[in-house]
Amino acid sequence: MTDASSDYEQLLALHHAMQLRRSLREDGRAAPVAVRRPTRYPERAADQELLVTSLETIGSSADEVVRSFYAQLFLGRPYLRGLFPAGLRADGDRLFNALIGLAEALSDLPRLVESLEQLGRDHRKYGIRPAHYDAVRQALVGALREHAGAGWRPEYEQAWLRAYDFAAAVMQSAEAASTDPPYWQGTIVAHHRPYLDIAVMKVRTDVAYRYRAGQYTTIEVPAVPRAWRPYSMATAPRPDGVLEFHVRAIDLGPVSTALVHDMGVGSTLRLGPPMGSAVIETTGERPLLVVAGGTGLAPCRAIVEQVLTTQPGRPVQLIFGARHTQELYNLPILAQLADRYPALTLVPVATDDPDFPGPRGALPELVASSGPWHRHEVYLSGPPGLVHALDRVLARLRVPPPQIHHDPLPD
Known part of the structure; x- marks a missing residue:
């Protein structure tokens, strides 16, 4: 980490300490900060139609819009480049796609507000300040205007500005109200590789980390500064506060590769705040169907543990399911759970292993053939392609959409 980056991290920590000190009550505990929470957006329906129509004027030039967005963002503000990792592409696409995603997300305002509040708390780890929101606002509208050309209309611009200002206000109110640290320091206390490219690791944080079963966090490793990647907690919250993660090393994925192959007991990392809304409601009465693929088992195991206890x-x-028997590394732990809780039925699947004694084949086909599921609450986790396929199967089986839970997927 460079000296400049180190100085910035120290300033960020100092800013949080001052904010926390201002919020302390007389008994020394952090008190909630009274912040106005934006929840109304009178022009929402009309603006959503304008946003969707404006995106149609861009057509197939999305990559060019992304490049233009960052060119305008950094023009005259080179200091903002330090908020992004050296390899900008993946993280850059995430930010721009999240901004463009406002067009669709406006259809469900309560859910959008919940998501924006999580983002506001999460963005504190980057050291985002109010001036940064203004810079992004200008760059977003400027890039869209530039690539829409003659198709751009003043009402499009006003709709984007209103939508962005609403989103920024929600995020900033959540940031101001939070008394948690902007990120947590973690130390790996256990690390093993049950399969070639998979690691199961346990992490202890310097400050208590509060989350709900089914949520995920983002992790930054020292070797790849400012590149935060999402990983789900693999257990329900534990009394000792230790967190468990399942990580698969992916091609050209420097963070996952470092976590699986280069790090071990004693290695340090950083964690962002908990995120995600695919959490279990333990007041419900419907039976549960939980479907997981690969390391997507992590949040599903946490949900199963929570509901069974x-x-x-x-x-x-x-x-x-997994491709091979060796990738079903959590089967012994889950079998112990099933022994203790007769209400739990386990169906392990090896999709590509002819020697596996249990079910084989694609998970969507297995789910389709073993229903009906319309009376169940359904939780899904795994690669985006798998979850999309499961969504389609459940729709054919007439499972009501409000009963299907998973985190948002990339397009």
């Missing part, structure tokens, strides 16, 4: 009689069917 709080509602031990609630029926749970866990269908989890």
Whole structure:
């Protein structure tokens, strides 16, 4: 890490310490900060139509718009480049796609507000300040205007400005109200590789890390500064506060490669705040169908643990698959859970292993053939292609959309 980056991190920590000190009550505990929470957006329906129509004027030039967005963002503000990792492409696409995603997300305002509040708390780890929001606002509208050409209309610009200002206000109110640290320092206390490219690691944080079963965090490793990648907690919250993660090393993925192959017990990392809304409601009564593929088992195992400890009689069917038998590394732990809780039914699947004694084949086909599921609450996790396929199967089986839960997927 450069001296400039180190200085910036120290300033960020100092800013948080001052904010926390201002919020302390007389008894020394952090008190909630009274912040106005934007929840109304009178022009929402009309603006959503304008946003969608404006994007149609861009057509197939999306990559050029992304490049233009960052060129305008950094023009005259070179200091902002330090907020992004050296390899900008993946992280850059995420930011721009999130901004463009406002067009669709406006259809469900309560869900959008919840997501924006999580983003506001999460963005504190980057050291985002109010001036940065203004810079992004200008760059976003400038890039869209430039590439829409003659098709751009003043009402498009006003709709984008209103939508962005609403989103920024929600995020900034959540940031101001949070008394948690901008990120947590973590130390790996256990690390093993049950399969060639998979690591199971346990992490202890310097400050208590509060989350709900089914949520995920983002992790930054020292070798790849400012490149934060999402990983789900693999257990329900534990009394000792230790977090467990399942990581698969992916091609051209420097963070996952470092976590699997280069790091071990004693290695340090950083964690962002918990995120995600695919959490279990332990007051529900519907039976559960939980479907996981690969390391997507992590949040599903956390959900299963949570519901079995709080509602031990609630029926749970866990269908989890991997390509090969060796990748079903959590099967012994899950089998122990099933022994303790008769309400849990396990269905392990090896999709590509002819020697596997249990079910084989694609998970969507197995789910389709083993229903009906319309009376179940359904939780899904795994690669985006798998979750999209499961969504389509469940729609054909007439499972009501409000009963299907998973985190948002990339397009």
